[in-house]
Amino acid sequence: MREKIAAFFTSKYKLITVIIFCILLMIASLFTDRLATPLKAVVSTVVVPIQKGINYLGLITNDKYVSFEDNKKLREENENLKSRLDDLTEENNRLKQDTYELSRLRDLYQLDGMYDSYKKTAARIIGTNSDNWFTTFTVNKGSNDGIEKNMNVVAGQGLVGLVTEVGSNYCVVRSVIEDGSYVSGQLIDSGDKCIISGDIKLMDKGIIKCSGFNSSVEVKDGDKIVTSNISDKYLPGILIGYAKDVKMDSNNLTQSGYIVPVVDFAHLQEVLIITDKKKSGD
Numbered sequence: 001m002r003e004k005i006a007a008f009f010t011s012k013y014k015l016i017t018v019i020i021f022c023i024l025l026m027i028a029s030l031f032t033d034r035l036a037t038p039l040k041a042v043v044s045t046v047v048v049p050i051q052k053g054i055n056y057l058g059l060i061t062n063d064k065y066v067s068f069e070d071n072k073k074l075r076e077e078n079e080n081l082k083s084r085l086d087d088l089t090e091e092n093n094r095l096k097q098d099t100y101e102l103s104r105l106r107d108l109y110q111l112d113g114m115y116d117s118y119k120k121t122a123a124r125i126i127g128t129n130s131d132n133w134f135t136t137f138t139v140n141k142g143s144n145d146g147i148e149k150n151m152n153v154v155a156g157q158g159l160v161g162l163v164t165e166v167g168s169n170y171c172v173v174r175s176v177i178e179d180g181s182y183v184s185g186q187l188i189d190s191g192d193k194c195i196i197s198g199d200i201k202l203m204d205k206g207i208i209k210c211s212g213f214n215s216s217v218e219v220k221d222g223d224k225i226v227t228s229n230i231s232d233k234y235l236p237g238i239l240i241g242y243a244k245d246v247k248m249d250s251n252n253l254t255q256s257g258y259i260v261p262v263v264d265f266a267h268l269q270e271v272l273i274i275t276d277k278k279k280s281g282d
Helices: 002-031 036-114 200-205
Strands: 120-128 136-139 152-155 158-166 171-175 182-187 193-197 208-214 224-227 239-248 254-261 270-274
Touching: 182 239, 200 208, 208 239
Parallel strands: 158 239
Antiparallel strands: 120 136, 120 270, 136 171, 152 158, 152 270, 158 171, 182 193, 182 224, 193 208, 208 254, 224 239, 239 254
């Protein structure tokens, strides 16, 4: 107990001593600067560096806060720009599709003018049995639209094929490039006849077969070949393609070669169905 009391009075006296010393220093500072100088030195040595450190930390903290806010704004702006870019990309794709469709429809309109003597109806392809070439495909017009079997089908600048099957609201078209397909053709200038036969293997080279030209006929690359008037199903005068590499056969009696078709059989989307049919005796 006595030790606690002694410790209390000792601490009390120490505190009183420090207070008295501070008061004396304050009084002395009113009359002289000699005591203030050492204190200023102590303050400049100890307090100023601490103050600088605190200021430096404050500046760093403020810079970090400003940088964080700037980064937040930049991220928000970046997200907005990404969203806008996605919208513009989608809009651009729609415009491209619209432009492409307009170009295709313009081609169909021009094709309609090329064969204006025939009645026609437009149809859109809704199915195909091949991934690479439109050898056989289905369109969205059928018997309800007046479509019948063996009607001619055109696209691009010329012949696509024949209607082979008809439903109430659809029909199936067999193209001239299909294996086993045959068309009677002729040179547009001279009327010399040939047979065009489908061969899907040749379509990777962009050509189809032609044969049966008389040995005396001169056939040059680029000569136009159209459907002939002796065909039993195809209307006459429809452009099929252009002659290529027609040469003499081994029998020296006939010539064979290839035709570059005018129709792009890899990218068909719309066609025209000629509702006028070839009649027997035409």
